[in-house]
Amino acid sequence: MKSAVVLLPGLNRDRDMIAALTRISGQPPVTVWESDTAIPDVDLIVIPGGFSYGDYLRCGAIAARMPALRAVAEKAAQGVMVIGVCNGFQILVEAGLLPGALMRNTSLKFVCREVKLEVANANTAFTRNYRPGQIIRCPVAHHDGNYFADAETLARLEGNGQVVFRYAEGTNPNGSINDIAGIVNDKGNVLGMMPHPENLIEAAHGGTDGRALFESALGIAA
Amino acid sequence: MIKARVIVTLKNGVLDPQGKAIEHALGGLGFDGVGQVRQGKVFDVELGHSDKARAEADLKAMCEKLLANTVIENYAVEIA
Numbered sequence: 571m572k573s574a575v576v577l578l579p580g581l582n583r584d585r586d587m588i589a590a591l592t593r594i595s596g597q598p599p600v601t602v603w604e605s606d607t608a609i610p611d612v613d614l615i616v617i618p619g620g621f622s623y624g625d626y627l628r629c630g631a632i633a634a635r636m637p638a639l640r641a642v643a644e645k646a647a648q649g650v651m652v653i654g655v656c657n658g659f660q661i662l663v664e665a666g667l668l669p670g671a672l673m674r675n676t677s678l679k680f681v682c683r684e685v686k687l688e689v690a691n692a693n694t695a696f697t698r699n700y701r702p703g704q705i706i707r708c709p710v711a712h713h714d715g716n717y718f719a720d721a722e723t724l725a726r727l728e729g730n731g732q733v734v735f736r737y738a739e740g741t742n743p744n745g746s747i748n749d750i751a752g753i754v755n756d757k758g759n760v761l762g763m764m765p766h767p768e769n770l771i772e773a774a775h776g777g778t779d780g781r782a783l784f785e786s787a788l789g790i791a792a
Numbered sequence: 793m794i795k796a797r798v799i800v801t802l803k804n805g806v807l808d809p810q811g812k813a814i815e816h817a818l819g820g821l822g823f824d825g826v827g828q829v830r831q832g833k834v835f836d837v838e839l840g841h842s843d844k845a846r847a848e849a850d851l852k853a854m855c856e857k858l859l860a861n862t863v864i865e866n867y868a869v870e871i872a
Contacts, residue, residue, distance in 0.1 A: 628861055635858060664861065671863040676809050718806065718864060745807070 581620030590768035619656030630660030659762035670719035676745030685741040699782035706779035708765035715764040801832035
């Protein structure tokens with residue numbers, strides 16, 4: 571399956587994401603620049619982490635209004651799979667492709683450490699290679715990962731199984747409501763998550779718990 | 793030319809850790825009786841025309857589309 575990575579000024583996790591996708595899919599992803607108005611035919615589009623546009627205004631706010639993100643929205647509407655990690659998640663909520671908002675961590679501190687994640691829904695295109703309820707390790711590195719949604723939206727997300735990853739075993743690093751670490755849209759083809767699965771895909775990383783996410787999305791059997 | 797000021801504030805019920813930290817620091821400076829502090833943003837916007845009705849409509853659209861995240865924020869527009 572073919573993948574694409576969206577590049578925006580200020581992102582800094584693009585190299586790791588490109589490396590992960592290349593290793594796992596066997597071919598390098600195509601890259602899409604901020605001003606590109608169209609995205610080639612791919613099965614998966616990934617928006618990596620970093621600090622697009624210096625986090626000016628709100629994290630992800632400027633990026634979400636760029637032509638490349640309009641092109642991502644068009645592809646998402648056609649059913650193409652989209653993953654946003656960290657700043658990519660913030661961009662997807664600012665673009666309205668995912669509900670809610672990501673706010674400043676309640677500690678007011680940038681957190682860079684490993685957390686435990688529970689696979690809260692293993693029945694999505696992004697998690698089918700995990701076991702339901704599986705606890706995985708994953709690094710986080712962010713200042714604004716505190717997921718918030720109003721009560722009605724939250725009830726809908728929980729009721730539809732759109733909460734895909736939850737911080738587990740008391741490792742919530744940011745005060746996120748209901749320990750939410752990652753969600754999908756109602757169609758199930760857009761995933762946003764704060765933790766960095768691309769940094770846990772080979773033994774040299776200290777673990778491979780992130781690999782199954784990309785293998786699921788790329789249609790590679792477990 | 794029209795000069796406008798846009799004020800963006802967090803909605804009630806949305807946790808504001810930065811406001812809380814400022815509230816705490818004010819107490820530490822000896823300001824007694826400080827209640828809740830909420831942090832917001834101010835944008836001064838100049839428009840290159842003097843059509844007030846158009847300015848009101850445009851500024852509202854700017855808030856909805858970019859200046860405020862209406863999931864968590866309210867906005868108010870003042871036109872000088």
